[in-house]
Amino acid sequence: MRVNALAVFTVLYLLVLYAPIVLLPMFAFNAGTVIAFPLQGFTLEWFAALLNTPALHEATLNSLIIAISTAVFSTILGLFAARAATRYGFPGKGGIVGFIMLPLVLPEVIVAISLLIVLMQLGLTSGTWSIIAGHTLICTPFAIAILQGSFSNMDKSLEEAAIDLGETPWSTFRLITLPLVSPGIIASLLICFTISLDEFIIAFFLSGNEPTLPVYLWGQLRFPARLPVVMALGTILVLLSVALLIVAETFRRRGLKRVGLKDTGGFL
Amino acid sequence: MSQTSTRTPIVTLTGVQKYYGDYHALRGITANIGQGEFFSLLGPSGCGKTTLLRAIAGFEDISEGQILLDGKDMEGVAPNRRPTNMVFQSYAIFPHMSVAENVGFGLRKSSMSVAEKRTAVGQALEMVGLGKFGARAAHALSGGQRQRVALARALILKPKVLLLDEPLSALDKKMREVMQVELIKLQREVGITFILVTHDQEEALVMSDRIAVMFEGEIAQLDDPETLYRRPKSRRVAEFIGMMNFLPARVLGEAGGRVGVEVQGLGPAELEPAQCPSGAVAGAAEIGVRPESLTLLYDGQTAEGGREASGTVREVVYYGDMTYYDILLDGTPAPVRVSMRNMPGRRVLEFGARARLAWDPRAMVLFG
Numbered sequence: 001m002r003v004n005a006l007a008v009f010t011v012l013y014l015l016v017l018y019a020p021i022v023l024l025p026m027f028a029f030n031a032g033t034v035i036a037f038p039l040q041g042f043t044l045e046w047f048a049a050l051l052n053t054p055a056l057h058e059a060t061l062n063s064l065i066i067a068i069s070t071a072v073f074s075t076i077l078g079l080f081a082a083r084a085a086t087r088y089g090f091p092g093k094g095g096i097v098g099f100i101m102l103p104l105v106l107p108e109v110i111v112a113i114s115l116l117i118v119l120m121q122l123g124l125t126s127g128t129w130s131i132i133a134g135h136t137l138i139c140t141p142f143a144i145a146i147l148q149g150s151f152s153n154m155d156k157s158l159e160e161a162a163i164d165l166g167e168t169p170w171s172t173f174r175l176i177t178l179p180l181v182s183p184g185i186i187a188s189l190l191i192c193f194t195i196s197l198d199e200f201i202i203a204f205f206l207s208g209n210e211p212t213l214p215v216y217l218w219g220q221l222r223f224p225a226r227l228p229v230v231m232a233l234g235t236i237l238v239l240l241s242v243a244l245l246i247v248a249e250t251f252r253r254r255g256l257k258r259v260g261l262k263d264t265g266g267f268l
Numbered sequence: 269m270s271q272t273s274t275r276t277p278i279v280t281l282t283g284v285q286k287y288y289g290d291y292h293a294l295r296g297i298t299a300n301i302g303q304g305e306f307f308s309l310l311g312p313s314g315c316g317k318t319t320l321l322r323a324i325a326g327f328e329d330i331s332e333g334q335i336l337l338d339g340k341d342m343e344g345v346a347p348n349r350r351p352t353n354m355v356f357q358s359y360a361i362f363p364h365m366s367v368a369e370n371v372g373f374g375l376r377k378s379s380m381s382v383a384e385k386r387t388a389v390g391q392a393l394e395m396v397g398l399g400k401f402g403a404r405a406a407h408a409l410s411g412g413q414r415q416r417v418a419l420a421r422a423l424i425l426k427p428k429v430l431l432l433d434e435p436l437s438a439l440d441k442k443m444r445e446v447m448q449v450e451l452i453k454l455q456r457e458v459g460i461t462f463i464l465v466t467h468d469q470e471e472a473l474v475m476s477d478r479i480a481v482m483f484e485g486e487i488a489q490l491d492d493p494e495t496l497y498r499r500p501k502s503r504r505v506a507e508f509i510g511m512m513n514f515l516p517a518r519v520l521g522e523a524g525g526r527v528g529v530e531v532q533g534l535g536p537a538e539l540e541p542a543q544c545p546s547g548a549v550a551g552a553a554e555i556g557v558r559p560e561s562l563t564l565l566y567d568g569q570t571a572e573g574g575r576e577a578s579g580t581v582r583e584v585v586y587y588g589d590m591t592y593y594d595i596l597l598d599g600t601p602a603p604v605r606v607s608m609r610n611m612p613g614r615r616v617l618e619f620g621a622r623a624r625l626a627w628d629p630r631a632m633v634l635f636g
Binding site for chain 2: 155157158160161162163164165166167168176179180
């Protein structure tokens with residue numbers, strides 16, 4: 001059989017992409033403290049160590065609070081902005097939408113430093129809420145991009161039909177718009193949650209003495225002895241991400257099926 | 269002529285103007301639409317017919333003028349508070365609901381009991397011939413079924429006026445013809461005023477009691493289908509509705525209430541004033557005549573009063589039931605279109621053959 005160059009490239013590409021991630025669980029269960037082959041033997045010690053690290057628990061809790069808040073705020077803001085951008089014409093629309101989408105391409109370092117300066121000028125202390133604000137700023141464009149897709153797939157007359165049949169604009173939004181864009185809302189929540197959870201730069205600048213998980217991990221890297229514990233944590237995070245993605249994708253497909261739409265992309 | 273309806277007006281439009289920035293979409297629309305009337309707004313795309321329909325529904329504000337629905341001024345009245353319901357061009361069936369939920373949607377805020385609502389939904393579905401479809405998911409319907417669900421959903425609230433925005437344009441030809449007849453029947457049954465927007469002149473002629481032909485935001489002519497077809501007021505209306513031949517002519521003068529014209533290729537004719545919608549001024553003019561008003565003469569046949577013309581067949585289009593000919597009359601620059609029903613004893617003429625035509629001055633319209 002002739003060797004297909006494209007197939008070889010694909011296999012190599014996937015190998016390079018995923019080999020480091022496969023190393024993660026390998027060393028997480030490795031009995032040695034040094035991250036090197038050969039493996040020393042099986043242990044659950046590092047996972048047990050995770051349970052006995054209160055600082056880690058705090059960082060995880062911080063991260064979850066920030067990620068969930070960011071996901072909710074960005075998606076709500078995104079919902080309004082996406083609806084406005086797809087349903088209404090108003091003066092300066094292009095410029096306004098452009099400015100909202102700008103953080104997508106703005107270097108995060110710049111955003112982080114600017115936010116820090118603004119907070120200091122206002123005399124506010126940095127911490128969880130300032131990180132949520134920063135993350136919402138960078139996540140909202142993603143939410144808008146996802147939800148704009150949902151809105152432009154939706155026939156504008158559906159909302160008009162509901163109003164025509166006696167509903168108010170608000171009850172129309174609740175009964176018609178929201179259910180029909182719900183796959184987009186779930187996708188947006190998931191993406192924003194994920195972006196916020198592993199965001200480092202803004203969190204690093206603004207976290208003060210309440211580190212998020214990535215900031216905590218980064219701090220641990222200074223202690224080689226803690227490395228296997230980091231590996232164990234990494235393993236758990238990878239598994240959680242995959243599980244989250246599967247759940248979100250299931251919801252998205254179910255939503256599409258319910259309204260009889262054809263699948264046009266998605267994550268899996 | 270039936271410019272004004274004898275029915276009680278249910279919709280009164282007075283000097284309705286609509287601007288979109290610099291664009292003048294509606295230019296002084298004035299019309300009365302009667303109770304129980306099947307009224308059509310007919311025109312090419314961009315003529316303002318959909319804007320006018322949406323203004324009646326309340327989805328567009330008007331810049332000037334007045335819209336009365338059942339005697340009440342609709343200024344500032346939101347669409348959900350107007351006694352109108354609409355069938356949208358896309359049908360706008362809620363895809364996440366069942367057929368019954370769609371049809372019953374408008375009853376959500378009514379004071380009916382659950383059982384009464386169920387009965388009302390059942391009756392509405394029965395009315396459009398979808399009695400057994402209540403439990404079906406809305407997205408699992410064909411085009412014609414969606415159309416019926418949209419109708420049942422809009423009619424369940426018993427509106428004073430039902431607005432239909434190109435409701436048949438998404439259907440194939442066969443289905444469209446079926447639905448045209450069903451819509452007429454349904455309208456007669458429920459007795460509700462229907463206002464239909466369409467760009468299809470045939471659809472408008474088939475279904476309407478009266479038709480408003482619109483061009484560039486204005487009503488060019490408002491009449492019943494027959495008047496509109498037989499006595500178009502302008503060449504533009506004549507061209508938009510059906511097919512019409514235009515022959516150069518000379519107005520000779522008026523005598524005894526009748527207008528004498530000399531039609532190129534045909535000969536002299538006398539017209540009633542009703543056949544001259546824009547008046548008759550001596551000099552150059554045009555005569556409009558429909559293809560079916562010109563008749564081919566076969567061997568031995570003669571025309572009444574010697575109103576006969578001859579020419580050469582330049583095109584033959586055979587449709588089965590009908591044949592269309594383009595015939596270049598002797599002494600004229602352009603051919604006229606003649607349509608003949610194919611009946612026993614009428615052979616189809618061939619390209620290049622000589623042909624004789626009979627014509628009738630009663631079927632002519634003079635355009636200045």
